[in-house]
Amino acid sequence: xxxxxxxxxxxxxxxxxxxxxxxxxxxxxxxxxxxxxxxxxxxxxxxxxxxxxxxxxxxxxxxxxxxxxxxxxxxxxxxxxxxxxxxxxxxxxxxxxxxxxxxxxxxxxxxxxxxxxxxxxxxxxxxxxxxxxxxxxxxxxxxxxxxxxxxxxxxxxxxxxxxxxxxxxxxxxxxxxxxxxxxxxxxxxxxxxxxxxxxxxxxxxxxxxxxxxxxxxxxxxxxxxxxxxxxxxxxxxxxxxxxxxxxxxxxxxxxxxxxxxxxxxxxxxxxxxxxx
Numbered sequence: 001x002x003x004x005x006x007x008x009x010x011x012x013x014x015x016x017x018x019x020x021x022x023x024x025x026x027x028x029x030x031x032x033x034x035x036x037x038x039x040x041x042x043x044x045x046x047x048x049x050x051x052x053x054x055x056x057x058x059x060x061x062x063x064x065x066x067x068x069x070x071x072x073x074x075x076x077x078x079x080x081x082x083x084x085x086x087x088x089x090x091x092x093x094x095x096x097x098x099x100x101x102x103x104x105x106x107x108x109x110x111x112x113x114x115x116x117x118x119x120x121x122x123x124x125x126x127x128x129x130x131x132x133x134x135x136x137x138x139x140x141x142x143x144x145x146x147x148x149x150x151x152x153x154x155x156x157x158x159x160x161x162x163x164x165x166x167x168x169x170x171x172x173x174x175x176x177x178x179x180x181x182x183x184x185x186x187x188x189x190x191x192x193x194x195x196x197x198x199x200x201x202x203x204x205x206x207x208x209x210x211x212x213x214x215x216x217x218x219x220x221x222x223x224x225x226x227x228x229x230x231x232x233x234x235x236x237x238x239x240x241x242x243x244x245x246x247x248x249x250x251x252x253x254x255x256x257x258x259x260x261x262x263x264x265x266x267x268x269x270x271x272x273x274x275x276x
Contacts, residue, residue, distance in 0.1 A: 024248045024251075025072075026054045027066075030170045059083055079235070081097045092240040092241070106186055109181075121164055128185050132167055134225045138188070143158075
């Protein structure tokens with residue numbers, strides 16, 4: 001998904017007949033769209049004068065497009081840092097974990113709570129949505145939350161709940177539909193609920209995938225989607241410069257891991273730098 005701003009930028013570059021990439025091409029997890037387009041990218045461009053072509057997609061889709069030779073971005077940002085291991089060592093040499101998040105249930109006017117959300121979904125009192133587990137980490141992480149809730153609360157709910165969930169292509173599509181009222185509630189990242197000004201309920205750390213303290217428990221949730229098997233873990237975002245990246249790409253990565261962290265924290269993300 002390319003923003004209008006970046007479509008215009010791509011058109012200008014094309015008309016100018018640019019034969020050599022002079023800026024930075026970034027493919028990033030769609031859950032960071034507001035943070036990137038309203039915060040990080042403008043700040044980097046203003047500081048450096050280097051233009052950025054930034055494209056938001058589901059993280060699984062990004063990995064597939066790079067691995068299959070369809071795209072050669074300078075920098076990749078994945079909502080699931082583990083996915084970047086699929087590109088090592090041919091396309092990325094290493095990557096950094098730079099942010100964490102949690103899953104909440106976002107809504108506009110639904111009367112739900114931490115104690116009632118399971119019964120609300122099962123009763124079909126409200127419509128609930130998730131993003132596509134096959135292409136988006138938020139989608140399969142939402143299913144992990146339900147599997148973990150099944151364990152914590154001792155209720156066989158996973159299959160019944162999954163049948164009642166509406167599936168949207170990307171987390172941004174889901175957020176837009178919750179905000180528009182076409183779906184009553186859905187599983188979103190906390191930062192997205194805040195940036196879209198949605199009401200939300202928090203879930204216990206045991207199931208919201210936010211805490212490294214519960215890492216071993218999270219691993220009990222395993223989700224199979226098409227050609228992948230995803231095992232539960234704390235939500236960690238990863239960033240890597242690729243083998244095609246020049247100095248400008250490395251400057252963008254350094255910016256994210258430096259000044260950019262303060263911008264991300266304004267949206268409610270916790271940040272850190274750990275190299276793998």
